Amino acid sequence: MIDQLGNPIDISVTPKRIVSLVPSQTELLYDLGLDESIVGITKFCVHPFHFKSTKQIVGGTKNIKIDKIKQLNPDIILCNKEENTPEIVKACQEICQVHVSDIVTIEDCLELIIDYGVIFKKRTNAQRIIDKIQFHLNNFKTFVKDQDVLKVAYFIWREPWMVAANNTFINHLLQLNKYDNIYDNLERYPEVELKKIRLEGDPEIVFLSSEPYPFKDEHAFEIGRKTHHAKTVFVDGEYFSWYGSRLIKAFDYFIKLRHRLGSISD
Structure with a gap:
């Protein structure tokens, strides 16, 4: 398979040691049931909360500690075109295979969830998350049309x-x-x-x-x-900029935000 930038990803062997350099993708991995496979995260990976004390922090999204990542002996490193620089991606590719996401739309997000389901053999969990997102999205579209x-x-x-x-x-x-x-x-x-x-x-x-x-x-x-x-x-910037499983909660937040704003014409 290929990642969202067209880079080839070898899925012949399921990756067992994951380093995530993207906060929203770290949360998605957890919700996919991959807690035990995650060995390294960034200091901005604040969800779930307990990860900051149970996972190795390898720096920020723009300033990684490459030696710490090497020591974790990862099978795959997860990056994002926006969050991580090309230089970071290149450095990570010298350690192991790298999956780079490129998210601009909800469709891109759903594609990423499907890809992770395939890569990490979590297809059922991935589909469950997608179904929840689409359910809340459909409800929100009904709300927002008026x-x-x-x-x-x-x-x-x-x-x-x-x-x-x-x-x-x-x-x-x-x-x-x-x-x-x-x-x-x-x-x-x-x-x-x-x-x-x-x-x-x-x-x-x-x-x-x-x-x-x-x-x-x-x-x-x-x-x-x-x-x-x-x-x-x-x-709350997480609801406007985090993708993955965060979208399950985002649409209810958007409805509440509309109610907060009220009618500006009053």
């Missing part, structure tokens, strides 16, 4: 100010929620000038993600001075 389209901006960083734009999983979920991203004309995670936000789209809602930047009230006030009328809302 909701108004809202103009939004989704901030992920400050100094410099950065937003989620086109060709990202975050933007895909924004679209699914009927949020019209004012930065949809830009690519990936561009830097933007806060003073130009009204000229560039004048959003009704400004989302401040809980990750990767720890936004606080003073940052919301800072944005509020530039937008004047927009609502600034703190959102």
Whole structure:
């Protein structure tokens, strides 16, 4: 088989020692029932909580400790095009085979779950997760079809100010929620000038993600001075940027978020 970048993956022998360099994929592995096979994770792999004390931490997603990974003698290392650099992937390929995911849509996510089910001989568990995601997704689509389209901006960083734009999983979920991203004309995670936000789209809602930047009230006030009328809302970044089994919980969160926002026209 091949990974989502077209790299060949040998599945003739089921990998027994896994290093995951992607937080959402670590959570997915756990939910697939692969707890005992996971030997290495990043410091950002915070779900499930007990992994930080039971698994070897091999660095961050952008700054790995290659010697620690080698010592774990992994059979496979799991990476992601967005989370890990090409240099990290290349270094890992010198240790063992590497699977690289590339997630922009829910369809990409479901494909990844299927692939993991095949690679790790967890097809039944994988299908169970997919069925749950599709069930909640269908319910959410029924809910959201009656909701108004809202103009939004989704901030992920400050100094410099950065937003989620086109060709990202975050933007895909924004679209699914009927949020019209004012930065949809830009690519990936561009830097933007806060003073130009009204000229560039004048959003009704400004989302401040809980990750990767720890936004606080003073940052919301800072944005509020530039937008004047927009609502600034703190959102859980895991539900907008984590894929895999996290999606099972995401759609209920999106419904609750809509209820929190209420009608901005009131």
